[in-house]
Amino acid sequence: MGVLAVKLNGTFLKPKAEKQQPHDFSKGETMKQNLKIGLMATSMMLAPLGAFADTADGDALNAMSWDQVVDLARGGEVNWFLWGGSDNINQYVTDTIGGILKDEYDVTLNRVGLSDTVEAVNIVLGEKESGVLDSGSVDMIWINGENFRTMKQGGLAYCGYTDILPNNALVDWTNPAIANDFGVPVEGCEVPWSKAQFAFAYDTNRTEEPPRTIGELLEWAKANPGKFTYPAPPDFNGSVFVRHVFYHAAGGVDGLLGDFDQAKFDEVSAKTWKILNDLEPFMWREGATYPASISAMEQLYANSEVDLTFNYEPASVGLNIENGIFPPTTQGYGLTDGTIGNTNYTIIPFNSPNKAAALVLQNVLLSGEAQYQKARPDVWGAAPAIVVGRTSAEAQANFATIVSHPNVAPADELAQAALPELQAAWISAIEKGWLENVGQ
Secondary structure, eight states: OOOOOEEETTEEEEETTOOSOOOOOSOHHHHHHHHHHHHHHHHHHHSOGGGSOOOOOHHHHHTSOHHHHHHHHTTOEEEEEEEOOOHHHHHIIIIIIHHHHHHHHOOEEEEEEESSTHHHHHHHHHHHHTTOOSOOSOSEEEEOTHHHHHHHHTTOBOOSOGGGSGGGGGSOTTSHHHHEETTEEOTTSOEEEEEEEOEEEEETTTOSSOOOSHHHHHHHHHHSTTSOOOOOTTSHHHHHHHHHHHHHHHTSSGGGOSSOOHHHHHHHHHHHHHHHHHHGGGSGGGGSEEESSHHHHHHHHHTTSOSEEEESOTTHHHHHHHTTSSOTTEEEEOOTTOEEEEEEEEEOBTTOTTHHHHHHHHHHHHSHHHHHHHHSTTTTOOEESSOGGGSOHHHHHHHHTOOOOTTSOOHHHHHHTEEOOOOHHHHHHHHHHHHHHTOO
16 A cells, blocks of 8 residues: 655655655656656566567676677666655766766666665565566666665675676775675675765754754754654665664664674663654654655755754755755754764666666766766765776866865765764664654
């Protein structure tokens, strides 16, 4: 059964009792893409196995030269499923990346927008259970964390190919933050795309001094009733905010690193749920409902209904100011007790019929030019997942010209207080616990 979203003052909201995955209805294009997902998956799952263009299985591809892979990809297409809730990201993918693929490789990029990555994972899982082993509907997914763990452990990922990609040489696989995705070893099953770190923002005209720690934020919210909220998990921005409170309740992240510990989780989660439930009477709408997505929360901030906002993409502050969504007096900032950062990746499902085209797409995404374009503050502002010093002299010169928006929290300052992500099992338990103990 579908999720009922209620629109209030231009913002879609999710009732507290909601247990389904969030749906981002704030972008009309995403709604259309979501409709296409079901149609595409249904038609492809019903198609005979021989109805697809020439392809090769993973083992055969892994034995090919790069020129052979490119030749196999030419004239084909690739269906990339990714979160579609950001207009600037959608434009970058469709225009910049899609343009390179078409112009240089004669490959057509089909961007399929999602409201939650798990939708694509479930398509692949359903196909495997139905015996669709080499003609799947998903060629690539933007992914990390729990969803990567699900695909790797479930045998849903194409692995062992990363050395084929020429631009794999730009990736520092000796960096544990790259080689491990939320504690799960990558082991050639995905390719890094961007780095991100959580940051807050406030309007200097409305708030003289924002809270600088999670403890201060909790007290600030109580002193400013109705002026704070967060998206309902499992929205990834809402989920990461809850993890910050979880770290706070634990007295720091150090005791939480490593494998999931049920006894430790029970102890810290009880404190976390109490903190969040005690906060509800002071939240926007007294915590009776939560924004369904980060876009919905940003609209509340833009409408002056709440006074703080946040995002796993700090550069979104500058883009929202330039696009006239946020007031120009908005200022991004980090916390003195740190904010969580991570790496996100792209993955190719085991049953993609267009693996060669997906490999070409991944190689383009890793290129110095594509990473530079993505890092431009007027395009996206996403931190590169490659070692810039390994790129061409031209690409390095381009990176050197980047000047961040003055209202965006400086990446180097955020990095000085970066907090690690927990292993995926912790995150699953925290999201499930929030739904059962706070969302209800």
